[in-house]
Amino acid sequence: xxxxxxxxxxxxxxxxxxxxxxxxxxxxxxxxxxxxxxxxxxxxxxxxxxxxxxxxxxxxxxxxxxxxxxxxxxxxxxxxxxxxxxxxxxxxxxxxxxxxxxxxxxxxxxxxxxxxxxxxxxxxxxxxxxxxxxxxxxxxxxxxxxxxxxxxxxxxxxxxxxxxxxxxxxxxxxxxxxxxxxxxxxxxxxxxxxxxxxxxxxxxxxxxxxxxxxxxxxxxxxxxxxxxxxxxxxxxxxxxxxxxxxxxxxxxxxxxxxxxxx
Amino acid sequence: xxxxxxxxxxxxxxxxxxxxxxxxxxxxxxxxxxxxxxxxxxxxxxxxxxxxxxxxxxxxxxxxxxxxxxxxxxxxxxxxxxxxxxxxxxxxxxxxxxxxxxxxxxxxxxxxxxxxxxxxxxxxxxxxxxxxxxxxxxxxxxxxxxxxxxxxxxxxxxxxxxxxxxxxxxxxxxxxxxxxxxxxxxxxxxxxxxxxxxxxxxxxxxxxxxxxxxxxxxxxxxxxxxxxxxxxxxxxxxxxxxx
Numbered sequence: 001x002x003x004x005x006x007x008x009x010x011x012x013x014x015x016x017x018x019x020x021x022x023x024x025x026x027x028x029x030x031x032x033x034x035x036x037x038x039x040x041x042x043x044x045x046x047x048x049x050x051x052x053x054x055x056x057x058x059x060x061x062x063x064x065x066x067x068x069x070x071x072x073x074x075x076x077x078x079x080x081x082x083x084x085x086x087x088x089x090x091x092x093x094x095x096x097x098x099x100x101x102x103x104x105x106x107x108x109x110x111x112x113x114x115x116x117x118x119x120x121x122x123x124x125x126x127x128x129x130x131x132x133x134x135x136x137x138x139x140x141x142x143x144x145x146x147x148x149x150x151x152x153x154x155x156x157x158x159x160x161x162x163x164x165x166x167x168x169x170x171x172x173x174x175x176x177x178x179x180x181x182x183x184x185x186x187x188x189x190x191x192x193x194x195x196x197x198x199x200x201x202x203x204x205x206x207x208x209x210x211x212x213x214x215x216x217x218x219x220x221x222x223x224x225x226x227x228x229x230x231x232x233x234x235x236x237x238x239x240x241x242x243x244x245x246x247x248x249x250x251x252x253x254x255x256x257x258x259x260x261x262x
Numbered sequence: 263x264x265x266x267x268x269x270x271x272x273x274x275x276x277x278x279x280x281x282x283x284x285x286x287x288x289x290x291x292x293x294x295x296x297x298x299x300x301x302x303x304x305x306x307x308x309x310x311x312x313x314x315x316x317x318x319x320x321x322x323x324x325x326x327x328x329x330x331x332x333x334x335x336x337x338x339x340x341x342x343x344x345x346x347x348x349x350x351x352x353x354x355x356x357x358x359x360x361x362x363x364x365x366x367x368x369x370x371x372x373x374x375x376x377x378x379x380x381x382x383x384x385x386x387x388x389x390x391x392x393x394x395x396x397x398x399x400x401x402x403x404x405x406x407x408x409x410x411x412x413x414x415x416x417x418x419x420x421x422x423x424x425x426x427x428x429x430x431x432x433x434x435x436x437x438x439x440x441x442x443x444x445x446x447x448x449x450x451x452x453x454x455x456x457x458x459x460x461x462x463x464x465x466x467x468x469x470x471x472x473x474x475x476x477x478x479x480x481x482x483x484x485x486x487x488x489x490x491x492x493x494x495x496x497x498x499x500x501x502x503x504x505x
Contacts (some may be wrong), residue, residue, distance in 0.1 A: 012398055131358055206353040209317045214345045215370035223365050
């Protein structure tokens with residue numbers, strides 16, 4: 001909850017990744033997601049070279065692995081739910097590792113999980129290394145519909161407000177629960193969620209009033225103009241090329257072949 | 263003739279549940295005047311502040327800001343002229359950095375980049391917060407947040423400043439700095455507060471609001487000397503006047 005409440009902190013860094021134009025990072029993220037999700041249902045090993053991208057971006061930007069992992073894992077229940085039934089329906093053995101027979105269901109489940117975690121981690125890194133207002137300014141420049149971008153801006157803003165209110169309520173609750181979370185949690189948490197929504201709405205109304213008082217007309221303007229430089233172009237070219245090679249060539253196969261020859 | 267005046271005539275407002283928050287309030291603030299708006303909780307101060315900036319529309323009466331009558335058509339013009347500092351600075355600071363927050367209003371006014379930069383620098387210097395420009399807004403102390411919230415409004419060069427509880431949540435030192443700042447301003451000022459000592463320090467004139475009506479309007483020391491009035495309006499004489 002605290003991570004969500006202060007989510008914008010990482011995005012204010014000044015690493016080479018932070019300094020890239022948001023449009024360049026958007027394009028590379030989209031290319032990454034498209035490349036990763038376009039693999040076949042049983043492909044797992046060929047996804048491995050794609051791990052380099054999130055690792056490299058996290059390292060270069062100075063964003064901690066824990067910070068990325070915590071946010072990526074938040075999507076885990078949804079990811080696991082998508083592939084949960086594959087092992088039950090697809091029981092055909094497609095590969096044997098030592099004496100262990102691996103069915104198509106387990107392979108496709110693993111493939112879905114790896115692809116999803118990679119895609120989510122790339123999106124998380126995009127948000128953690130880019131100021132959200134600049135990201136939205138970039139999306140506007142890329143001609144995305146204004147309504148869509150404004151919705152995105154408000155969603156981001158209200159998630160922060162909701163998380164902040166939730167943090168205060170949880171603290172107040174913990175202080176009066178003798179250090180123990182009650183066993184009948186639902187009885188306590190259900191009304192708390194309703195109250196949280198009302199409090200967040202109140203807060204959102206006050207923030208919206210403050211924005212209107214300063215002539216907000218539906219568009220958040222930022223001063224720092226976006227400038228697409230040579231390094232942004234090279235960033236797209238380098239990663240785009242890498243994704244292309246990894247997508248159409250069996251890099252792990254080639255590497256293991258080379259290792260076998262030696 | 264100055265356009266920096268604010269005139270309210272017979273202002274009325276009732277909430278959707280029927281509660282009458284303002285029951286015919288009238289007053290006029292002249293150019294450069296600093297006026298305290300005091301009253302107990304529920305007297306109608308915050309409702310008045312929201313109505314003055316067109317954030318809620320009164321059910322009766324008129325608001326004249328320097329010759330512009332507030333209506334749905336003129337609300338943008340009125341908000342250009344009136345700077346509103348909210349009670350909770352957390353509500354007022356919504357951009358990632360101090361610089362962006364102060365630039366928010368001037369950018370919405372359609373100013374050019376050099377003009378916006380100049381306005382931001384001037385406003386932050388005015389409140390002594392120029393060193394905070396690149397700081398994230400959520401990492402500021404209470405006093406810094408208050409100073410930046412005031413700067414966000416000053417950057418729009420308003421004719422009239424209205425403030426809702428500007429001293430709330432400040433430590434004594436922060437409060438003292440704020441009083442110095444408010445005294446230095448030459449804007450027409452309307453300051454709603456429970457801090458009667460602050461009113462005594464900053465505002466030569468005071469309006470007492472009680473149950474949606476004006477109970478007194480006059481010289482601050484005279485108003486605060488009327489023990490019966492203060493008692494009736496659930497207020498206490500400021501410590502600076504007690505014997």
